[in-house]
Amino acid sequence: MSANMVYDFLAGPFADFPFMRRALVACFALALGSAPIGVVLMLRRMSLFSEAMSHAILPGAAIGFLIAGFSLPAISIGGIVAGLVVALAAGAATRATDQREDASLAAFYLIALALGVTLISTRGSAVDVLHLLFGSILAVDRPALLLVGSIASLSLLIMAAIYRPLLVEGFDPDFLRSVRGQGAIYHFIFLGLVVVNLMAAFQALGSLMAVGLMMLPAAAARYWTRSLVSAMALAALLAALSGYCGLLLSFYADIPSGPAIVLAAGTAYLISLAIGRQGLILHWHRRHLEA
């Protein structure tokens, strides 16, 4: 195999097709924006929260779709509103009733998911349902790319700004409250960021897979480093790499982009689980220290 063929295989699809380039840039933006959020979600034991949220945005997106068809602003605004409503409703249900948050989240997101699929089925075709559930790289047009890029930039800035109070709120909430640290505000800003980033991922990855680029690279990165900052950088890198490999897979194997990208990220996760510095193989072979 000559160098030329390798180049054609690895870069050809992106050189030849504008929609592949746009999808790739969108994946890079998603990686930068949502990977750090994923690391914090893991740290705060909220991995399943993001999963629930990604389904919760579906009925809103569906309503947007019913009103305006495959219109980016309509679907995005609908999705973000629905996501925020479910996040707040689940939080309020937990606070008001002594239920644990995971139970109310599971209830709300199942209702939301079922409602979303029902809504789309009333008007759309089976193909529309597939697109909304599993994503379509063809959906990533110029406005979508701008949206994803803006969300990623904004997320990075806001995460940098709320980094300290957000982490302390997770570590010792009573202390933060005792020094009037306003932890709840930062928590809600963070929840908002989660929803907005899932909405960005929704375009390329679909409702069922949107959380993939957020959580899998973050989970993989934690097998390599204990430091949060390096985990965030590594997670972003792995997410970008997964986006690239997933798009190639999607292109050559002719499968939906969402599952392809998430499979790539899943591979990165499994490799990290096996050979990472805190992974399985080293865990089995580690000798104890002298002191």
Next chain:
Amino acid sequence: MNSLAGTMASLAGEIRLRNLTVSYNRHPAVHHVSGRFAPGSLTAIVGPNGAGKSSLLKAIVGLLPAADGAIERDHLQPADIAYLPQQANIDRAYPISVLELALLGHWRRSGAFGGVGRKGIAAARTALQAVGLEGFEDRPIASLSVGQLQRAMFARVLVQDAKVILLDEPFNALDARTIADLLGLLQRWHGERRTVIAVLHDFDLVRRHFPQALYLARRLIAWGRAETVLTAENQLAARRMAESWDEQAAICHTDTHTHTGHAA
């Protein structure tokens, strides 16, 4: 070591409880308690499980609202009160270093966004020396033993440099040596005329080291000099308090008579 005692707490201000009731879902956790913590006093709060000791501390910090009655804090700003929660509420898996934990004590001055500066870092290092954690600065807290973590939490309180210090079961699950060292810090704070209030279970320890005691069983059993509070009669009175709360409890109308305590 003395650089931390920068602001002497000689005018700490009194904390008065006026017929205070604190409740969870309308059931009182602290019921009609009145009395005062004198400036510079060292008080132990004792009582059975579920007696409302932690709730009382949280109410004094301002984390729980008074359902009835009031807490008066003369001349005390929120920044003047340092609070050490129970260890159970802390996520020990967090990737935060011992020095970073101590640095959190500067929160009142640095806030969520401000820097701490070289002097602040020096103060945190001094505090870590004072609690016997020199050389542990860069260790992640996940690697600490329970006792070492509590020492680090005390370092954070030292850095806070507050006039009033509230400690919720600070000696739980600690070995004798750690307790002795941390008690030394309490004595030092007492000597610096800070008001120190600690929730404790060990009566012997309270008798030996605490001039004042407050016996709580939701209602106030006794409040005053430790040897007059920790008596067999009071223990019996506390035991009579029902441990579980009554789901069918009627609405409380006892506001006409209040339970008063005194602290010298």
